[in-house]
Amino acid sequence: MMVRRTQSSGLARRSAASHLAALLAIARKEWIIFRRYPSWVMAFVIWPLLYPVGYIFSARALGGPHGSGLTVFNRLTGTSDYLSYIVVGSTMYMWLNFTLWDVGLHLRNEQMRGTLESNWLCPVWRISIMLGSSITKMLIGLFVLAVTFVEFRLVFGVSVVRGNPGLIALILLLVSASIYGIGLAFGSLVLRFQEANALVFLVRGLFMGFCGITYPLQILPSWMQGVAAVLPLTYAIHSIRAVTLSGASLAQIAPDLQWLAGFALVLPMLGYLAFAATERRARRTGSLGHY
Amino acid sequence: MTETHLSRRSPRSHLRAVLAIARKDWLHFVRYPLNAVFRVVQPIMFLTPIYFLGRSFATPRGNTGFSAYAGTTDFMSFVLVGALLSNYVSAVFWGMGFSLKTEMDSGVLESNWLLPVPRPLFLIGQTMASLAITTLTGAGVLLLSWLLFGFRITGNLLPAVLVLVPMLVALYGFGFAFAGLVFLLRDANTLVDVSDYLVSLLSGSQFPVQVLPRYLLPVALAIPLTYGYDAVRGYLLGTRTLFPLDAELAILLVSMVLMVGLGYTIFRLVERHCRQLGTIGKH
Numbered sequence: 384m385m386v387r388r389t390q391s392s393g394l395a396r397r398s399a400a401s402h403l404a405a406l407l408a409i410a411r412k413e414w415i416i417f418r419r420y421p422s423w424v425m426a427f428v429i430w431p432l433l434y435p436v437g438y439i440f441s442a443r444a445l446g447g448p449h450g451s452g453l454t455v456f457n458r459l460t461g462t463s464d465y466l467s468y469i470v471v472g473s474t475m476y477m478w479l480n481f482t483l484w485d486v487g488l489h490l491r492n493e494q495m496r497g498t499l500e501s502n503w504l505c506p507v508w509r510i511s512i513m514l515g516s517s518i519t520k521m522l523i524g525l526f527v528l529a530v531t532f533v534e535f536r537l538v539f540g541v542s543v544v545r546g547n548p549g550l551i552a553l554i555l556l557l558v559s560a561s562i563y564g565i566g567l568a569f570g571s572l573v574l575r576f577q578e579a580n581a582l583v584f585l586v587r588g589l590f591m592g593f594c595g596i597t598y599p600l601q602i603l604p605s606w607m608q609g610v611a612a613v614l615p616l617t618y619a620i621h622s623i624r625a626v627t628l629s630g631a632s633l634a635q636i637a638p639d640l641q642w643l644a645g646f647a648l649v650l651p652m653l654g655y656l657a658f659a660a661t662e663r664r665a666r667r668t669g670s671l672g673h674y
Numbered sequence: 675m676t677e678t679h680l681s682r683r684s685p686r687s688h689l690r691a692v693l694a695i696a697r698k699d700w701l702h703f704v705r706y707p708l709n710a711v712f713r714v715v716q717p718i719m720f721l722t723p724i725y726f727l728g729r730s731f732a733t734p735r736g737n738t739g740f741s742a743y744a745g746t747t748d749f750m751s752f753v754l755v756g757a758l759l760s761n762y763v764s765a766v767f768w769g770m771g772f773s774l775k776t777e778m779d780s781g782v783l784e785s786n787w788l789l790p791v792p793r794p795l796f797l798i799g800q801t802m803a804s805l806a807i808t809t810l811t812g813a814g815v816l817l818l819s820w821l822l823f824g825f826r827i828t829g830n831l832l833p834a835v836l837v838l839v840p841m842l843v844a845l846y847g848f849g850f851a852f853a854g855l856v857f858l859l860r861d862a863n864t865l866v867d868v869s870d871y872l873v874s875l876l877s878g879s880q881f882p883v884q885v886l887p888r889y890l891l892p893v894a895l896a897i898p899l900t901y902g903y904d905a906v907r908g909y910l911l912g913t914r915t916l917f918p919l920d921a922e923l924a925i926l927l928v929s930m931v932l933m934v935g936l937g938y939t940i941f942r943l944v945e946r947h948c949r950q951l952g953t954i955g956k957h
Contacts, residue, residue: 422865426868441724444739444744452733453731455731598727
């Protein structure tokens with residue numbers, strides 16, 4: 384009787400619905416924590432506008448008072464709209480940056496708070512701990528993208544969303560799978576090495592220097608172009624620029640989409656494998672509580 | 675009893691206290707070598723997109739569009755000088771700004787403040803360490819940037835260094851006031867992050883301030899640091915300055931006196947406020 388009652392209790396009945404409920408509970412918990420810190424919310428509103436402004440004013444200075452410097456830029460990029468060009472690149476980079484910090488540090492933060500071990504013992508898929516947080520971060524990321532577009536519309540009078548919005552949504556969907564795959568792998572590495580700052584600087588430095596956030600890739604030395612070719616953000620930035628600035632069609636950005644689809648398949652799998660390895664190691668060494 | 679060391683307060687004992695505080699901060703710095711490496715590497719990461727941005731506007735004769743504003747086609751040297759000076763700005767905002775808060779978080783502020791040492795000396799000691807560390811990491815950034823991007827000094831080094839003195843004194847004077855503010859606010863990361871970025875940006879760390887929109891230009895001209903960036907570049911790179919160099923130096927000297935006075939006054943007010951409320955140990 385006792386056994387039967389235990390089996391019918393909520394936690395013991397592991398089903399797709401119970402896993403979904405756990406996932407949503409984690410997402411809700413992350414949302415409540417986010418709302419409790421108004422300075423975090425402020426940062427998400429301020430930085431999308433502030434971050435690209437330095438590059439934009441530098442580009443204005445490089446163009447010269449009569450736009451004489453724009454000729455070379457126009458020849459290389461096919462547009463003299465340096466403002467939209469930079470905003471697309473820097474916004475995508477910022478999205479990746481937020482995700483790396485938030486998703487990548489999620490497990491480590493749980494560890495520092497002392498809640499990781501007890502959460503790990505819950506009868507839920509352990510990956511839910513990461514995925515639940517990712518749902519919230521993805522919604523916040525979409526909010527940041529929307530804020531960026533509105534702010535640039537209001538402050539600079541520029542509409543960054545041009546061309547086919549369906550294509551932009553498709554690119555964002557594909558690249559977000561890659562970004563969260565990287566975040567998952569990154570979070571597992573942070574937990575393994577118990578050091579976050581150095582890893583974040585290393586990974587974001589790679590994307591900042593190589594993905595063409597402010598410049599066309601053809602001016603990079605060939606070895607740097609080789610590195611850029613294996614980074615998903617490179618293709619996302621390139622294709623979104625093509626759609627928004629040149630009105631490119633699906634066929635024209637198909638090569639970029641193929642790469643992005645490939646990354647969207649491979650990177651989440653790599654992320655999952657890294658997470659599974661971290662889980663195995665944690666079970667073997669009992670190191671979850673160590674920091 | 676009267677002959678004990680701490681009770682004999684003299685300029686010499688104060689100097690020893692300042693050096694001990696500076697040494698303590700230096701030891702903190704060298705104990706985390708990875709952080710030291712990142713203080714050199716991080717500015718290079720931030721400079722890379724700017725370098726290639728400059729390249730994508732460059733003609734075979736250099737950045738000619740840029741020279742119409744700045745008086746030089748050497749965009750990267752212009753940016754590098756700005757980045758080096760911004761290192762000091764960041765050191766003041768993050769290092770000095772959080773100096774009191776960090777001591778409080780470590781649980782040593784209360785005991786330190788009970789020592790027979792004038793309290794502003796704590797910040798002076800930290801200023802000395804911060805100047806030394808920032809200069810050292812700045813030299814590392816410059817060396818690495820020279821190797822990667824190229825850097826050319828066409829003017830005079832000595833007057834540029836002399837301009838740095840009032841600029842840095844003013845900056846660190848402001849740091850005293852900012853440390854008090856951060857101490858009172860406690861959760862001030864976003865404030866510090868945004869202020870650091872905005873002050874550097876509006877002072878023209880990356881570009882000549884003439885390119886700012888008309889509504890932002892008065893803000894840039896009201897920040898003394900703008901004249902520091904401008905004068906140092908004028909001497910080092912021979913750029914076209916906003917005002918004659920003598921006038922910019924005079925502005926820096928006046929701001930030095932004002933900022934040190936302001937910093938000291940605010941620090942004393944914060945200290946009195948904390949003493950009255952007894953909040954030094956609370957966080």
